Amino acid sequence: MNRGQSGSISVQYKRGYYIIFGCVILMFAAAYLGNWMLSRGYQSMLDELLELNQLFVEVETTNMSITDAYLYLRENSIEGYQGGKENIQRQSQLVEQQVKNEYSRAKMDLTCMTDTYLEECDKLLQMLESYLSKENPQEISNADIDSQYRATQEIINYINTSFKDIYSLELTVSQKREQEMEKVSRNISILQVGLLLMVLVIYLKHNLKIIRNISESLSQMTQFVEHIKGNLYHGERLELKAGEELFLLADTINDMLDIIQEQVGQLEQDNQIRQQIKEMEIDNLRLKNELQSSQMDLLQSRINPHFLFNTLNMISNSAVMEDAEQTRTLIDITAEYLRYNLDKLTKTVSLKEELDNLKDYIYIQKCRFEERYEFVFQLDARCADQRMPCMILQPLVENSLKHGIHDMVSGGRVIIRTQAEDACTVMEIEDNGIGFPQEYLAKLQSGEFEYEKDNHVGIRNIYMRLKLFYKGKVQFKIESHTGRTVLHIEVPCQAGT
């Protein structure tokens, strides 16, 4: 998102104000410039006419002095002429300046005529002076002076004609110029109004754009909020078009959405964990219930153990008296096996005790099946003190006999193996029987046996007990195919009394 394009809303508004301000300044400047030019034009026109008129006045005044000097020979008139001459020359220079600024043939001719007039007047005065001079009065005749005076008046006539023509021309030009100035003034007014309208249009358009952008952004925000209300994880981000303030708001909303999504995710995860814990607690309760049930069964079976053992002891003594040694041994081992089952069931035992009990069981089975099955012990002496729950190995060997090698007439073999490793003790029960059914094996290998409640309660029971005993730190693997089934139990080393 390119935020530099538009800037903040306040900056956009300021920009609008700057445009207005700039245009108003320009408008005032244009108006000022236009008025200045117009007034300058008027002033220039007026000045030119006034200067021309002043020249005319000076010429007329000076000519009166000349007439007086000619008619009455007055000294004052001659002095008046000298003063008037200077005024004419000064005014004539001003008119010449006008000609330099803007060439005019008529004015140029006029200034030359005034020069000629002054020259002729000077000649007339010289003639008068010579005539009045007592030294040589005959040189200049009265007729000559008269002729010279007429010459000056002839030029005055030309000057008057020229003045009249120039006035007429100037007034015509002034009229045209005034019309042009009025036109310029009107155009300036139109320009000002046009500029004002243009400024208003620009300003309104600018503001409309800002408002539209804000409105669109708010609408977009509303839609976005509506959208996330229905679907928190739709994955979109709020992106707005205008205004840094709105950009910040969009960012804040986006950040807020991120936080809500994260917190909701966390809650869901917590809920899931809580559900798992609950399930585990249910399992524990179930296990405890089963344990209590088995203990109840056991108690029921121990209604009169002393009677059972006394009876077995009596049978054993009877076997000795009858010289039936094998029977006596069988009865003794059976009694031992039963005692272990009855006494140790809820207690922790050593691996050695567990193996001894297993050997008793195997002896009983051998008496039953004679040499039909072979039992091999591959034991690591270092594991003898490994502490473990009671009745772990015997049920597993019993499973191998029941489901693995049961149908084998001969050659059935069960290997019981223990191995001490770095920090754990490995126990394995291997048989060469038919193995587990594939479906059941798949379930066991995927760990589903934890929840299975079918015929193989023993394996599940053993696994759950080990898991509880070792606080979950137990590995229980099953490898099984026809001719070889291995149950691999790996528990942490726990030696003790």
Next chain:
Amino acid sequence: MKKRSGFRLAVILLILLAIGMSGACLLQKQHKTDVSERVRITAILPHNDYGYWTIVRDGIVEGGLEYDVDVKVVLPRMNYDVPQMTELIRQEIAAKTDAIIVQGIDNEDYLEALQKAESQGILIALIDTDVEERFPHLYVGTDNYAAGIRIGEAVVQATGGCGTIAILSGAENYPNLEERCAGIREAIKEYPELTIACTEYNQYDSLRVIEKYYTIAREYPKADTLVCIEGTGGLTLGPRLSEETPLFEHIVVFDMTEESAQGLCSGAFDGIMTQQQKEMGRIAVREIHDYLENGGEWNRKILTDTEWITIEDLEEQPDE
């Protein structure tokens, strides 16, 4: 930063304002060039006839533009008002103009005024008509005597050397017209049966042209050829005779104008003797300009050519 932006904006606007005002001042100052030393030429023409002298005036004005000199054309209120033209010359003397272009008129006051102007350093250029050598001047115009001979020859050709000629001139004692008349006489002197019955003057006035036209026809019934030796005759009779039957068998006129061309096209006129009047005006201005720029010989004559135009020529060359 925001304050700086506002300040920058204000500075930019002020600069723009300053540039605008400076531009306006410069535009005004552009007109203030020193033109007081421009050459001032005054052409005092006898009248505005919408023909010959109008074309001369156009030539003078064109020359003024071509050579960048200030040309002023003034006219008397009445046609050929010589005293007023004299007064205009005196006025120009008082105005210290650089040069005066006028027609040479044989009038004492007129010539005296020109002489005075010349004596005060004003260049005198005579156009169309020359005068005697009483002051140095330049003459630009037709060789009127030669033009008279050419028009006489045209009359001889038209009449076959037999007939009576009536001449309609402008005014008496005008040297250029007298020269044309002399040329005609020279051209027909070999033809005794071709005679000149009368010479009448129209005073460069169309009303008089019409009056004299009928007067000659009435008073000189034998006259079969009318020769107008100045432009007003052709200018006046051209449109009139294109609508009525001419009273003369042959009419020849001077100076090509729209009206005289109309008479030629209608068959009323046998031909028109044309002068290069526009060229005369332009040459006069050129010579004044060149003389004031480079100096040289001022007192001399520059003769412009004439051409005899018939209806056949007009069809081939419609311009002017």
